[in-house]
Amino acid sequence: MIRHALLSFFLSGGLLFAADEAVQSTPIGVKVPNSNSLRDLRGGKRSLHGFTEKKAIVLMFLGAECPVSNLYVPTLIELEKTYRDKKVQFLAVYPNDPEDFDQVAAHARDRDLPCLVLKDFGQKLATSVGVTRVPSVVVLDGEFNLKYRGRIDDRYGAAARKPKATRDDLKEAIEEVLAEKKVTVAETEADGCLLAKAAKSPIKTEVTFTKHVASILQKRCQTCHRPEQSAPFSLVTYEDAVKHASMVREVTSQRRMPPWQADPRFGHFSNDRRLTRDELDLIAAWVDQGMPKGDTKDMPKPVEWAKGWLHGKPDLVLTMPEEYEVPADGVLPYKNWIIDPGFKEDKWVRISEALPSNPAVVHHIVVYLQDGNSNNPIRPDGSIGILVGWAPGDLGLVAPKDTAMRIPKGTKLRLEMHYTPNGMKVKDRSSVGLTFAEKPPKYELFMSEFANMTFDIAPNHPHYKAEATFRFRADARIISFAPHMHWRGKDYSYELIKPDGKKETLLSVPRWDFNWQNVYRFNEPLKVTKGTRIHSVAHWDNSKNNPYNPDPTKSVKFGLQTWEEMMVGFVAYVYENPDTAAQLAKNPPTMAEQLFDRFDLNGDGFISQDEIPAQMKPFLAGTGVALPEKIDREEFVKLVEGMMKKFQPKKNPEPKKEEK
Numbered sequence: 156m157i158r159h160a161l162l163s164f165f166l167s168g169g170l171l172f173a174a175d176e177a178v179q180s181t182p183i184g185v186k187v188p189n190s191n192s193l194r195d196l197r198g199g200k201r202s203l204h205g206f207t208e209k210k211a212i213v214l215m216f217l218g219a220e221c222p223v224s225n226l227y228v229p230t231l232i233e234l235e236k237t238y239r240d241k242k243v244q245f246l247a248v249y250p251n252d253p254e255d256f257d258q259v260a261a262h263a264r265d266r267d268l269p270c271l272v273l274k275d276f277g278q279k280l281a282t283s284v285g286v287t288r289v290p291s292v293v294v295l296d297g298e299f300n301l302k303y304r305g306r307i308d309d310r311y312g313a314a315a316r317k318p319k320a321t322r323d324d325l326k327e328a329i330e331e332v333l334a335e336k337k338v339t340v341a342e343t344e345a346d347g348c349l350l351a352k353a354a355k356s357p358i359k360t361e362v363t364f365t366k367h368v369a370s371i372l373q374k375r376c377q378t379c380h381r382p383e384q385s386a387p388f389s390l391v392t393y394e395d396a397v398k399h400a401s402m403v404r405e406v407t408s409q410r411r412m413p414p415w416q417a418d419p420r421f422g423h424f425s426n427d428r429r430l431t432r433d434e435l436d437l438i439a440a441w442v443d444q445g446m447p448k449g450d451t452k453d454m455p456k457p458v459e460w461a462k463g464w465l466h467g468k469p470d471l472v473l474t475m476p477e478e479y480e481v482p483a484d485g486v487l488p489y490k491n492w493i494i495d496p497g498f499k500e501d502k503w504v505r506i507s508e509a510l511p512s513n514p515a516v517v518h519h520i521v522v523y524l525q526d527g528n529s530n531n532p533i534r535p536d537g538s539i540g541i542l543v544g545w546a547p548g549d550l551g552l553v554a555p556k557d558t559a560m561r562i563p564k565g566t567k568l569r570l571e572m573h574y575t576p577n578g579m580k581v582k583d584r585s586s587v588g589l590t591f592a593e594k595p596p597k598y599e600l601f602m603s604e605f606a607n608m609t610f611d612i613a614p615n616h617p618h619y620k621a622e623a624t625f626r627f628r629a630d631a632r633i634i635s636f637a638p639h640m641h642w643r644g645k646d647y648s649y650e651l652i653k654p655d656g657k658k659e660t661l662l663s664v665p666r667w668d669f670n671w672q673n674v675y676r677f678n679e680p681l682k683v684t685k686g687t688r689i690h691s692v693a694h695w696d697n698s699k700n701n702p703y704n705p706d707p708t709k710s711v712k713f714g715l716q717t718w719e720e721m722m723v724g725f726v727a728y729v730y731e732n733p734d735t736a737a738q739l740a741k742n743p744p745t746m747a748e749q750l751f752d753r754f755d756l757n758g759d760g761f762i763s764q765d766e767i768p769a770q771m772k773p774f775l776a777g778t779g780v781a782l783p784e785k786i787d788r789e790e791f792v793k794l795v796e797g798m799m800k801k802f803q804p805k806k807n808p809e810p811k812k813e814e815k
Contacts, residue, residue, distance in 0.1 A: 180285025181301050183341045192279035193248070196260045196272055196666040198411040199702060203280065203299070206700075210242040210297050211332045213325070215270075216281060218251050218289035219262035221348035226311045227290045228266045235270050238329060239617070242297075244700075245270040250281040250289070252353035256410040256666065257429075261418045264646050264665035269618035271700045276409065278350060291345040294328045294338075303328035305343030312346035358440040363449025364393050367437045370455045372396060375413050375430055376403075381460055385514065385547065391457070397446050404442045407435055414548070414671040418663040423678045426549060466506050466551050469588030471496070473568060478584045481516045481574045486716065490572040493525070494587075498566065503559035506590035507552040509545035509570075513583040518573040518717065520545040522587050524562060525569045535740035537628065538601040541725075542568065543587065544637075548672035555634060555680060557597040558729055575717065598729035600634060601736065605691070607722040607756065609768035612643070612711040617698040621722050624652075624758035625689045628739055630731040632680035636662050637725040641717050642669050642703040643695040649724065652758045654686040661689075669703065669717075680729065690758035691724045747795035751788050761785045 181187045190203040206212055215231050218224045235245040247268050249259045256274060263272045275281055284293045285304055294303035308320035324343050331338045362368070372380070372390045380390035389395045396403070406412040413428035430438075441447070461468035475492045496502075511517035523532050524540035532540045542560065543552040552560065570585065605625035612619040638647035644667040651659045662675050699707045705718035713721060730736060744752075754762045763785050767775070775782065786794070 181283060183301055183304065186298065186300050187284055187295060190275075190280040190283055192276050193273040194276065194409070194411075196256060196263070196274075197668055198256070198406075198409070201271075201273055206244050206246070208242070208297075209244040211238075211244070211302075211329055212295040212297075212299070213238075213243060213245045213329065214280070214284065214293040214295070215245060215247050216250055216275075216286050216289050216291045216293070217247055217262075218348050218351075219249065219254050219258050220251075221289050223311050223313065223347040224290040225266070226316075227307050228268070230307060230310075231290075231292075232267070232269060234326060234329075241333065243329060243333070247272045248275050248280060249273070250275040250278045250286065251351040252278065253351050255408075257419055260646075260665035261420065261663070264418070264648075264663060267618075271617070271696075271698075274409075278352075281350060286345075286350070288345045288347045288349055290347050292325050294325070294332055296332050302332050302338050303341055306345045315346070356436055356440050356443065358436050361447065362437055362441040362444055363447045363453065364396060364441065365449035365451060366453040367449075368396065368441050369393075371430070371434050371437065373455060373458050375428060375434070377458060377460070378465060383463060393448050400442050400446050404439055407438055414668065414673075416664045416666050416668055416671070416673065417675055418665055420663075421660045422662050422675065425555075425676045425678050426553070426674070463510060464508055464588060465549065466508050466553060467590065469506070469508065469590050471589045471591075472586050473589070474586040475570060475584045478582045479572070479574070480580065480582050481513070482576055483578055483580045484576045487574045487576070489715065490574065491530075492570045492572065494568040494570065496562075496566075496568060498562060498564050500564050501595075502562040502564075502589075503592040503595055504542065504552065504562060504589050505554045505559040505592045505596075506588075507543040507560070508588045509543050509551075509585065510588060511545060511583060511585045513581055514547070516574050516577050516581055517583060517585065518546070518575045520573075520585055520587075521571040523569040523571060525567045526563065526565070530569070535743060536601075536736040537739060537743065538603050538736070541602045541604075545585075546672045547670055550637065550672060550674050552600075553674075553676060554592075554596075554600050555676075558600050558634065558680075559592040559596040559598075560600040560602075573715070598632075599733065599736070600727060600729055602725065602727050604723050604725050605689070606713075606724070607693075608713040609770070610713065610720070610722065611769070612695050612697045612720065614708050614710055615698050617696050617700065618645070619695045619697060621693050621695075622756035622758075623691050623693075623722060623724060624752065624755050625691075625724065625726060626752050627683055627685060627687045627689075627728075628744070629685050629735045630683070631728045631735075632682050632731065633661075633677065634680055634727040634729060635674050635676040637672070637674045637727075638662075638664055638667070638691070638693070639672065639721055639723040639725065640667055640669065640693060640695070641720050642705060643697050643701060643711065643720055644669060645694040645696050647693045647722075647724075648691060650690045650692070650758075651681075651683070652688040652690050654684060658690075674725075674727075682731075688758040689724070689726060691722070693722045695720060745792065745796065746799070747792040748788075750795060751791050755788075761787050762791055 193201040195201055247270055259274055284301060290307060292307055296302055305324060307325045308323045310317045310320040324340060328338045376390045379386040382389055388399055407430055415428040473494045473496055479490060509520040509522055511520060521544045522542040524542055534540055544550045605623050607621045607623040610621040636649050640647060646667055647664045648660060649662040651661050697704060697707055697711055711720045754766050756766045
């Protein structure tokens with residue numbers, strides 16, 4: 156009873172929510188004015204009237220912390236799936252002021268929302284359509300005329316839960332709009348949580364640039380916002396900060412900057428760039444107070460940044476042997492350059508960074524460790540010989556204490572370059588910087604990747620899902636993760652599955668951004684035992700609503716070019732036992748074991764029929780081998796090895812010698 160009373164109190168406008176307010180909203184039947192208050196989870200501005208060529212638009216106003224809103228999410232998801240192919244556009248709109256991008260993205264990812272997710276800053280759209288509570292729904296016709304406003308149905312409310320609704324108000328309204336009929340019940344009362352308003356800044360004392368703001372910019376912003384770096388403007392001086400103050404306040408308060416896509420609920424990372432609540436409040440208060448400079452004595456000492464390098468000046472810089480001229484247009488295959496550093500002894504690298512000389516045309520750089528003339532990066536122990544990569548963002552190698560990556564003597568570096576012409580003929584000569592450990596470390600750093608290469612994303616699919624799994628063959632410690640997708644990517648997560656079956660989310664990236672890619676470095680290496688698996692789940696948006704989508708009318712498979720897609724999870728780790736890598740190299744996994752790890756997409760220790768790649772099924776059918784609905788590792792390995800033995804070509808018997 157106490158719990159029910161508290162819930163009713165909060166939902167009806169208690170301490171957590173503001174009171175109902177009179178709003179000037181669009182009347183039923185009238186065209187809703189355009190709204191420019193909406194931003195998608197990447198920070199892109201979205202215009203309400205930009206959603207054209209639809210017969211109906213459903214605005215679902217949701218709240219991440221509203222229990223009634225959460226109860227209705229499954230119903231709304233099913234309705235979206237039902238009407239997706241009937242020219243009905245569903246939009247998930249979050250209007251509560253205190254809910255920032257991180258919270259909205261995490262909520263949408265947790266609830267597996269398949270439609271476009273938008274943040275209504277300042278509650279301008281909610282006010283325009285007369286919404287004061289969540290959940291509420293609004294139905295517009297193709298001309299943006301308001302046809303229905305109110306509840307989804309009468310099943311749930313502040314003090315009501317029915318096993319079944321007596322009237323499906325939203326569904327009825329959609330059907331009538333599609334049939335071009337008058338909506339029978341055009342307005343109902345939503346019974347949920349009142350919209351939450353923005354709280355006033357708690358800072359009342361004077362905030363100055365020299366005493367408060369400059370140190371925040373140094374710590375959080377100047378890595379990129381300084382001369383000759385990737386950011387579009389500098390934030391090194393007071394004059395720089397004043398010039399861009401309004402923009403800085405907007406993008407920080409909305410958590411669009413600094414760029415950091417990880418859900419703060421999972422994992423603790425040494426390179427986390429998120430501003431604290433105090434830092435956000437100080438920036439906002441400084442702008443509100445007129446951006447005072449303050450006493451120069453309070454100014455922190457300027458940071459001595461290494462020119463061009465994110466992680467400090469390297470001990471050794473190796474550069475491509477020659478310039479490469481990138482044509483003005485066209486599709487270029489990957490280019491490779493070999494650099495021989497001439498190492499006569501093993502080298503231990505604790506920091507490495509790839510640096511393009513012309514980032515405008517460099518899509519990515521991968522620096523491979525090449526032993527001999529083979530381009531195969533897979534090592535005998537199963538790890539992959541990658542030193543470092545570069546893409547827009549933070550992908551440098553930064554090893555933790557007592558850890559470094561070994562470059563064996565005689566190893567050459569292979570720079571794999573992916574160029575994307577930008578309309579001008581330009582030249583590039585990229586480099587890689589190395590900072591060495593003072594002595595051989597306690598732990599050797601290894602890198603592996605696990606990918607799903609069998610997905611096939613249907614045209615116009617807004618929420619395609621794929622999975623992949625990696626299995627540790629020995630006790631280890633995880634150092635970092637680095638997910639990789641292309642333009643259609645929506646989200647990516649890493650889940651730990653222990654040998655006893657217990658699960659734990661280690662990293663969730665609910666708002667993937669191809670323009671800024673990260674290595675997520677754990678504060679402390681994470682211990683895992685032999686047999687532990689990492690299970691990843693990714694989603695893509697191949698619909699027209701994704702502004703980065705190269706072509707929503709085409710199906711998409713795994714591929715190297717940006718108009719294709721990838722699902723690659725990188726993991727950096729060390730072994731507890733320094734001899735493990737050598738032992739694993741002597742006992743590599745069989746082909747059958749590798750296939751099992753590749754096919755067990757969800758990491759449950761079994762392969763089911765829906766996990767077998769489509770291209771493999773005709774081959775299995777041709778062999779006459781019928782896999783059961785579910786098969787474990789031991790049974791699968793036995794079956795595949797028996798099949799391989801059965802279909803191995805027989806050796807021709809040696810001809811008999813003629814008797815003399």
